Amino acid sequence: MAKKINKKILVSLDQSEPSMEAVRYVAGVPAFRNYQVYLLHIFRGVSPEYYDMGSHAGYETKVSDVKLWELQERRKAEKFMADAVGILTRVGFLASNVETLIQNREKGIAEDVLRKAMKGFEAVAVGRKSMSTLRNIVMGSVAAKLVERLTEIPIFLVGKAVNTKRFLIAFDGSDNSMRIVDYLGSALGRESKVILLHVIRGSDKEHLKAAENFITPLLGQARTKLVEYGMPSENISVNLIKGVSSRSGTIVSEAGVHHCGTILVGRRGLSKVQEFFMGSVSNKVVQLARNMTVGIIN
Known part of the structure; x- marks a missing residue:
């Protein structure tokens, strides 16, 4: 008898290559094989009001053409979804644990995805697409x-689905960064390799020493947590970098040096979008790590 899976991850698809990268990312993270995967496509059909025009003289042909176009677009969406399912099943996901949903747009694409995500999902994955500049993301x-x-569900902004077993945690010693550690340990499994990274800006020696004394035991606690979750100690590295000018730049650079495909950051209790987009380290990491996946953990 197959084991019942309770955890669910939602993957938002739009027939684009970036959204298919989100599928490849989920396929590449071993822990997600223990999840029920929902592939959601919000279909941009034609409003029912337009079809009502078919009852008016002169509009019958136009409405018929639009119906044909909509049918063709839906078939394209179905083909895209089938390809996405194939990516998952080829690496070992059970077909019974993958569900496709093609849903007509109701409130708007983002709003419809959001409403679905709030129905018991543990995580959401979405392609980065147009997120190359601050202006675009805002x-x-x-x-x-x-x-x-x-704000209550981890979201993975997927760049390229590479090195899906290597994670870097941007660790600042806060309760939120400890929650990132808990999430990695409990949700992403024992097969991962992880770097716990703390970056200290500035050049003042007294400040650097005080900051190091503060963060060192917390990094130790975080490492212990991961071991307690069952992660092999040899899979965990602790890095402390001091005296740099940019925390976000250093985080992204270190992820690249150590071939980490995913950077995990926190919101620091963010409740307002302005707080996230107006200069937080997490936001800057999102902007700089264009070819990586950034997981924003609450």
Whole structure:
């Protein structure tokens, strides 16, 4: 008898290559094989009001053409979803644990994804797509709106689905960064390799020493937590970097040096989108790590 799976992850798809990268990312993280995967496509069909025009003289042909276009687009969406399922099943996901949902747009794409995500999902994965500049992320990409609104659910902004077993935690010693450690240990499994990284800015020797004395025992506690979750100690590295000018730049650089495909950051209790987009380290990491996946953990 198959083991019942209770954890669920939602993957938002839009027939784009970046959204398919989100599927590849989920396929590449071993722990997600213990999740029920829901592939959601919000279909941009034609409003029912438009079809009502078919009853008016002269509009019958136009409405018929639009119906044909909509049917073709839905078939494209179905093909895209089937390809996404294939990516998952080829690496060992059971077909019974993968569900596809093609849903007509109701309130708007981001709003519809959000409403679905709030129905018992443990995480959401979405392609980064147009998130190359601060202006783009603020001005309305679906991913940006999800970052703004999904304040209770981890969201993975997927770049390239590479090195999916190597994670870097941007650790600042706060309760929130400890929650990131808990999330990695409990949700992402024992097969991962992780770097716990703390970055101290500045050049004042007394400040650097005080900051090091503060963070060192907390890094030790975080490492112990991961071991207690069952992660082999040899899979955990602790890095402390001092005297740099940019924390976010150093975080992204270290992730690249150590071939980490995912950077995990926190919101620091953010409740307002302005607090996230107006200069936090987490936001800057999102902007700089364009070819990596950034997981924002609450």
